[in-house]
Amino acid sequence: MFALNNNIGKSYVVFSTFISTMIIFLILILLLINSWDAISFSGIELFSIEWAPYKNKYGILSMLYGTLIVTFTALVLSIPLGIATSIFTAEILPHKYRFIVKSLLELLAGIPSIIYGLIGVAFFSIWVQDIFQLQTGRTLLTAGILLSIMVLPTIITLADDALTNIPHKYREASKGLGLYDYEVIKSTLLPIAKSNIIGAILLALGRALGETMAVMLVIGSIDKIPSPIYNLLTSGQTVTSKLGREISETAFGSVHFSALIFMGFVLLLVVICFTLIAQYFSNKTERLYD
Amino acid sequence: MTRKSKNSFFKIFCWLSVSACFGTLIFLFGVIFLNGIPAISLDFITSRSSNFGSEGGILYQIVGSILIVLVAALLSFPLAIGTAIFKSEYLNNRKWKKLSNVLIFGLNGIPSVVFGIFGLILFVNILGFGISWFVGSIILAVMMLPTITLTTFQSINSIPVIYRESSLALGLNKWQTITKVLLPQSFSGAITGLFIGLARAIGETAPIMFIATAFSGVDLPSGIREPVSTLPTHILALAQQATNPAALQNAWGASFVLILLVMLFSTTALVIRKRQLSHQRL
Amino acid sequence: MKNSSSLKIIHSKADKQSDSIINTEGFNVWINDAHILEDINITIPENKITCIVGPSGGGKSTLVRSFNRINDDIEGLKIQGSVRFNDSDVYDQDIDTALLRSKIGMVFQKPCVFPKSISENVLFGLQYQKKLSDIDRLEIVEENLKAVSLWKEVSHRLNNPANSLSIGQQQRLCIARTLAVKPQVILMDEPTSSLDPVSGRAVEETILKLKENYTLVFVTHNIRQAERIADHLVFLCDGKIIEQGPVNKLFQNAENSRTREYLKNEFCDC
Numbered sequence: 142m143f144a145l146n147n148n149i150g151k152s153y154v155v156f157s158t159f160i161s162t163m164i165i166f167l168i169l170i171l172l173l174i175n176s177w178d179a180i181s182f183s184g185i186e187l188f189s190i191e192w193a194p195y196k197n198k199y200g201i202l203s204m205l206y207g208t209l210i211v212t213f214t215a216l217v218l219s220i221p222l223g224i225a226t227s228i229f230t231a232e233i234l235p236h237k238y239r240f241i242v243k244s245l246l247e248l249l250a251g252i253p254s255i256i257y258g259l260i261g262v263a264f265f266s267i268w269v270q271d272i273f274q275l276q277t278g279r280t281l282l283t284a285g286i287l288l289s290i291m292v293l294p295t296i297i298t299l300a301d302d303a304l305t306n307i308p309h310k311y312r313e314a315s316k317g318l319g320l321y322d323y324e325v326i327k328s329t330l331l332p333i334a335k336s337n338i339i340g341a342i343l344l345a346l347g348r349a350l351g352e353t354m355a356v357m358l359v360i361g362s363i364d365k366i367p368s369p370i371y372n373l374l375t376s377g378q379t380v381t382s383k384l385g386r387e388i389s390e391t392a393f394g395s396v397h398f399s400a401l402i403f404m405g406f407v408l409l410l411v412v413i414c415f416t417l418i419a420q421y422f423s424n425k426t427e428r429l430y431d
Numbered sequence: 432m433t434r435k436s437k438n439s440f441f442k443i444f445c446w447l448s449v450s451a452c453f454g455t456l457i458f459l460f461g462v463i464f465l466n467g468i469p470a471i472s473l474d475f476i477t478s479r480s481s482n483f484g485s486e487g488g489i490l491y492q493i494v495g496s497i498l499i500v501l502v503a504a505l506l507s508f509p510l511a512i513g514t515a516i517f518k519s520e521y522l523n524n525r526k527w528k529k530l531s532n533v534l535i536f537g538l539n540g541i542p543s544v545v546f547g548i549f550g551l552i553l554f555v556n557i558l559g560f561g562i563s564w565f566v567g568s569i570i571l572a573v574m575m576l577p578t579i580t581l582t583t584f585q586s587i588n589s590i591p592v593i594y595r596e597s598s599l600a601l602g603l604n605k606w607q608t609i610t611k612v613l614l615p616q617s618f619s620g621a622i623t624g625l626f627i628g629l630a631r632a633i634g635e636t637a638p639i640m641f642i643a644t645a646f647s648g649v650d651l652p653s654g655i656r657e658p659v660s661t662l663p664t665h666i667l668a669l670a671q672q673a674t675n676p677a678a679l680q681n682a683w684g685a686s687f688v689l690i691l692l693v694m695l696f697s698t699t700a701l702v703i704r705k706r707q708l709s710h711q712r713l
Numbered sequence: 714m715k716n717s718s719s720l721k722i723i724h725s726k727a728d729k730q731s732d733s734i735i736n737t738e739g740f741n742v743w744i745n746d747a748h749i750l751e752d753i754n755i756t757i758p759e760n761k762i763t764c765i766v767g768p769s770g771g772g773k774s775t776l777v778r779s780f781n782r783i784n785d786d787i788e789g790l791k792i793q794g795s796v797r798f799n800d801s802d803v804y805d806q807d808i809d810t811a812l813l814r815s816k817i818g819m820v821f822q823k824p825c826v827f828p829k830s831i832s833e834n835v836l837f838g839l840q841y842q843k844k845l846s847d848i849d850r851l852e853i854v855e856e857n858l859k860a861v862s863l864w865k866e867v868s869h870r871l872n873n874p875a876n877s878l879s880i881g882q883q884q885r886l887c888i889a890r891t892l893a894v895k896p897q898v899i900l901m902d903e904p905t906s907s908l909d910p911v912s913g914r915a916v917e918e919t920i921l922k923l924k925e926n927y928t929l930v931f932v933t934h935n936i937r938q939a940e941r942i943a944d945h946l947v948f949l950c951d952g953k954i955i956e957q958g959p960v961n962k963l964f965q966n967a968e969n970s971r972t973r974e975y976l977k978n979e980f981c982d983c
Contacts, residue, residue, distance in 0.1 A: 150606035154521060157513025161576055162534040168541070168549045175552055225448035233445060236788055244701075249456055251693050253634025255663045256686045259670045260462055263679065290455055297452070314825040314887070317783055318838030318894055319815025321434055323441040328840060329827060344540075351542025353637040354663075358670055381637075384544045389641035393556045402548060409545050416540035420533065434841055435809065 172406040178399035187403060192364040199400035201407070203364045207281065207377040208408070211356060212349040214285025214373065215292060220342060222289075223296030228326060230297065231304035243298070250294035258358035261287045266359050273374050279361035282373035287355050292345040299341030303334035340423030347415045350408065353381040362386060380408045467687025470680045476688065486677065489685050491651055495659040496692070498652075499564055499643065500632045503571035504625055510572075511579035512621055516609055518580075519587040539577045543637040546570050550642040564652050564659035567643025574638060575628030579621060586620025587613055619707040626700035630693050636663035662689045734759040734898060734928050735780055735817075737796045742775055745789035749775050751952045753794070757898070757945075762920060762929045764943035764960070766936060768981050772952040773932040777900045780930070781817040782810050798898075818896035822903040824883035826875035831867055834875045834886055838894040857889040861919045881912020888919060892927075899923065901931035905938065917942050936979055940964060948972050950981050 179187060179199055189200030230242055265287055266278030307330055315329040316322075331338070361376020364383070384405055391398045432440075478488035514535065522528055547570070554566040590613055598608040645658040652659050662685050669682035735757040742750040750772045757763050765773045778784045779796060782803060796803040803813060815838070826834050832854045839845065839853070854871065858864040863885045867878070875886060884904060891899060901920070905913035920929055921942055933939055939946060940960070947957040948969075956963060956972040967973045975981045 147604050147606040150609065151521070154513040154517035157510045158517040158522075158531065160510060161514040161538075161580065162531055164573055164576075165534055165537050165541070167553075168545065171549060171552050172545070222448045222451060225445045226452050229445040229449045233442070245456060247697070248694070249459070251630055251634075251697055252459065253636070253663060253689060253693065255634065255636045255666050255670070256463065256689065259666055259682055259686055260459065262670050262673050263466075264462065290459075293452060293455075310821065310823065310825040311827070312786075313783060314821065314827070315837070316811075317781065317814055317819040317821070318890065319811050319813075319818075320838065320841065321438040321811040323438040324434070324811075324841050326441075328837070333828065347540045351540070351545070353542065353544040354667065358667075381542060381544050384548065385637060385640070388548060388551065393551075402552070405545050405548050408542060412540055412542060413537060416537055417533065420536075434811070438811075 169406075169409065172402055172409060176399055176403035176406050178394075178396050179403045180399075182396050183400070187400065190366060194397045194400075197396070199396070199403075201380070201400070201404045203366050204378050204380045204383050204404060205407070206366050206370075207360065207379040208350060208381070210373070210377070211281055211284045211288060211360070211379055212346060214282065215288035215349045216342070216346060218286065218289035219293050219296055219345065223293050223345075224300055224338065226293075227297045227300035227304060231301045232322070232326065232330075243301075246294045246298055250298070254291065254352060254354040257287055257291055257355040261355055261359040269374075275374055277361060277376065279359050279376050280374050281360065281367065281377040284356045284360040284377075284379070285373065287359060288349045288352055291352060291355060292349050295345045295348060296341050299344065300334070300338050303337035303341065304330060306337075307333050336422045336425040340419045340421075343415050343419035343422060347412050347419065350412050350415070351381060353385050357382040357385045380404050463683070463686055463690055466680075466683035467690075470684030471687060475681075475684055486681075489662065489665060489681070489688065492660050492662045492665040492685065493688060493692075494651060495564070495644075496633055496661040496663070496689075499567050499639065499659060499661060500571060500629055502565065502568035503575060503632055504629055506568060506572035507575040507579055507628065508621070508625060511576050511624070512583055512614075514576075514580045515583035515587055515621070516613075518584055520605070520609060520613070535580055536577050538573070543574070543635055546574055546638040547641060550638065555642050561656050562642060562645065562658045563656045564643045565655045567639040567659070567661075570638045570642065571632045571635065574635070575625075575632055578628040578631070579624035582624030582627070583617060583621040586617030590616055619703050623700045623704045623707070626696045626703065630696035630700065633692055633696065634663055634689060636667055640664050640667065662692075732759050733757055735796065735798050735930075738794055740779070740794035740796055741792065742772070742779060742784075743789075743791040744775075744787060749952055750779075753954055755947060755954060755957060757928065757930055759928050760924065760926075761944040762924055762931070762942055763945040763947060764939040765930065765932045765947045765949055766934065766939050767949040767955075767975070768951075769934060770951075771949050773934075773949050774902050776949065777902060777930055777932055778819075780898070780900055781814050781819055782808075783814070783819060785810065815894050816896050817898045817900060818891035818894055820884070820888050820891055820899065820901045820904050823907050824880060824887045826878070826883050826886060829875060830872045831875050831878070831886065832871040835889050835893050837890055853893055857893045858886075860892055860922065861885040861889045862915065863889060879912070881908050881915060884908060884912065884916055885919060888916070892923075896927070898928045898930065901929065903932050903934070906933075906935070913938075936976060948975060950975070 182197075183199050187199055188202055188205075189198070190202045191198045191200045192203060230239065234242060261283060266280075266283050268278070269275065269280055269283045269286075270278030311329050311333065312325060315325040320328065356379050360379060360382050362378055362382060363376040364378045365375075367373070367375040367377060384401060388398070388401050391401060475488040476493065477490050479491050518528065518531055522531065550566055550570040554560045554569065555562060560566050594612055594616075595608055598612045599605075603611065639661065640663075643659060644661055644664040666682050666685050666689065669678045669685065672678040673682075733756040735755075737753050737755045740750060740753040740755075741748070753776065755776075765776065767773055775784065779792070780798070780803065784790055792804060798813070798817065801808070827837060829837070832850070835854045835857055836845075836850055845853070855864060855868070858867065863882060866882065867873075875883065878886060884907070888899075888904075904920075905916050908916065917938065920931070923929060924944075943960045945958070946960045946963045948955045948963070948971075950971065955975075956967060956969045963972060964976055967976065971981060
């Protein structure tokens with residue numbers, strides 16, 4: 142009787158774990174299978190620039206570029222800001238305020254992305270339009286700015302953790318030698334926290350790559366690579382935004398559908414790569430604690 | 432530049448960064464509150480929407496959101512607990528532990544729209560469910576899985592080995608030890624994860640927008656194979672009519688309600704976690 | 714911009730008060746309303762080894778850590794009174810603490826080597842000062858490692874990570890690292906209590922060698938150690954100075970009965 146319970150229990154947990162661990166494979170396989178049509182139809186042309194389903198052209202390069210440039214912009218803005226803020230919260234902020242600050246950051250991280258999108262539409266795109274005197278505020282830059290705000294809490298929280306985990310003795314030893322606070326941080330603390338901070342940045346990168354709603358509303362949805370290539374003040378398109386806009390209107394089973402799925406599959410692979418690399422870095426703490 | 436002035440510049444830069452972040456935070460919340468509160472009225476919350484959302488209220492959206500995430504929680508919770516138990520009590524090999532970690536928490540990093548197309552392919556099309564709110568719950572359940580698993584695992588894992596040994600020494604078998612000793616103690620950890628997952632799930636748009644929701648003429652679903660309207664997708668529809676001030680105002684109202692719900696779940700999680708911590712100290 | 718380098722480094726002997734390099738006057742320290750140090754009037758003579766002894770919890774560490782202001786980061790810290798180093802008050806508004814700490818160095822109880830090589834550790838305090846040529850660097854490393862009798866042991870593996878050394882060697886490395894900055898005073902907070910007796914003796918010998926060029930202040934709860942190497946003794950109990958003076962006087966002819974009791978039997982009823 143008891144043995145039966147034990148076995149049922151065991152089956153239940155094994156089953157649960159099986160499902161939990163296999164889902165990711167299921168997703169990958171399903172996406173790959175559904176991309177097959179497009180792959181066999183267009184082959185390497187999938188990586189071309191022109192996306193024109195009515196012409197049977199399914200080049201996803203513009204979308205890949207859009208994703209890349211928007212993510213890059215987001216990181217360029219959020220990394221210095223985020224790390225400087227985390228240095229503030231870890232080293233300068235008095236202890237009694239830490240709880241409030243951490244809670245505020247969590248609050249910021251909890252805002253749903255659609256609300257960021259709404260704020261982007263109602264404010265940021267209008268500001269960009271006014272400041273740069275453009276036809277429309279729906280640009281790659283707007284998306285980049287919005288994304289940078291969205292990934293800030295991630296970078297700040299993780300970098301702060303990395304810094305506060307460093308034992309106090311290193312600060313004291315370094316200060317005791319006559320180094321200024323800035324020098325202590327630069328020569329002692331940052332090198333020790335380096336791996337964890339890189340892990341944090343990669344995590345933020347992964348999130349930026351996968352963000353859909355906020356980007357979709359402010360990017361303008363034009364399937365083109367801007368010219369010149371660095372011109373952020375034009376509309377563009379990202380993988381996620383394209384998927385969000387078109388997939389529901391595309392017939393299941395068509396080559397068009399398959400090409401969209403292929404795009405999603407590529408994105409998934411990239412994100413998984415970065416997530417794995419991020420985990421590697423986050424686990425690679427310097428061996429100093431004897 | 433002298434060492435001292437470099438130090439000062441650096442500190443100024445840090446202060447500026449913090450101010451920028453803080454300013455952004457204030458701006459975001461200010462915008463949501465200042466625009467949202469005027470849009471709220473009892474009428475707004477309790478009546479259904481009409482005219483693609485630019486008129487009427489958001490009652491069905493609120494109900495839809497709550498329905499879809501609660502069912503998702505019901506689906507996800509047992510799976511997450513089972514997985515956490517397995518990882519903590521049955522899995523001993525270090526390599527397998529690492530591998531399972533990667534596989535489960537890899538789910539966290541997957542873009543939400545990818546979950547959406549996964550649901551679209553598997554449930555809506557292959558399994559023929561069609562646009563169904565229940566499929567939405569399934570997908571959200573999958574997304575909540577890593578979060579709940581993690582917090583439950585941390586809870587169970589932090590219970591000292593002595594508890595297990597005492598229980599086994601009294602003659603209970605492994606499963607009884609788990610259900611009578613470990614689970615009760617780690618339950619609050621699991622619930623914390625649940626509420627964190629709920630807070631995230633209720634704000635999701637991309638995973639459900641093309642598999643579970645529709646934008647117009649949606650009533651409360653009367654069966655499983657029917658779409659539902661939720662707050663995030665409603666906001667999306669309204670945001671796309673941003674030139675219409677009535678629609679925009681309703682968007683702010685819906686956003687405000689959504690944020691309140693998110694904060695409700697998050698705060699509950701926080702409270703539970705704090706209570707658990709203070710219990711532990713006793 | 715205010716002149717923040719207001720620490721007087723060069724002074725004539727005639728100006729100084731009784732050959733002391735550090736002295737405090739009415740110095741009090743509270744940490745979160747607990748009165749850790751009460752009305753401290755202490756004199757640290759130059760170029761001598763001053764030992765601060767007393768039972769645990771008496772405030773010895775807090776006292777020396779106040780000299781180089783490494784206590785500044787402690788939450789809830791309040792001070793009153795003055796700590797004078799070379800005739801300037803260390804707690805003055807425009808004192809540059811980084812500069813202060815390059816003049817008053819510190820060796821901690823547990824050796825804390827940075828996750829770098831041995832020679833990088835020695836040079837650590839100098840990396841932001843002037844640019845050094847490779848030859849300069851080598852000279853500095855050799856000079857300071859010799860001063861702590863570590864040169865012979867490590868000269869062939871200067872690029873090895875510092876944490877490959879034994880604890881005793883690490884502590885001597887920390888001393889060498891402090892010496893490289895060329896301070897005037899070296900504070901030591903129980904420098905041998907984490908070490909085995911042999912390494913401890915090696916460190917004591919180093920301290921004796923250093924007396925010639927530096928002023929040393931070290932905290933210890935080991936009375937025999939104080940007897941071995943101190944020139945000047947300060948007995949601190951429960952945050953108050955019971956007695957201070959030349960070591961021979963305190964051991965043989967102490968004025969206060971509690972001093973005699975403590976130095977003989979290591980017992981203090983405070």
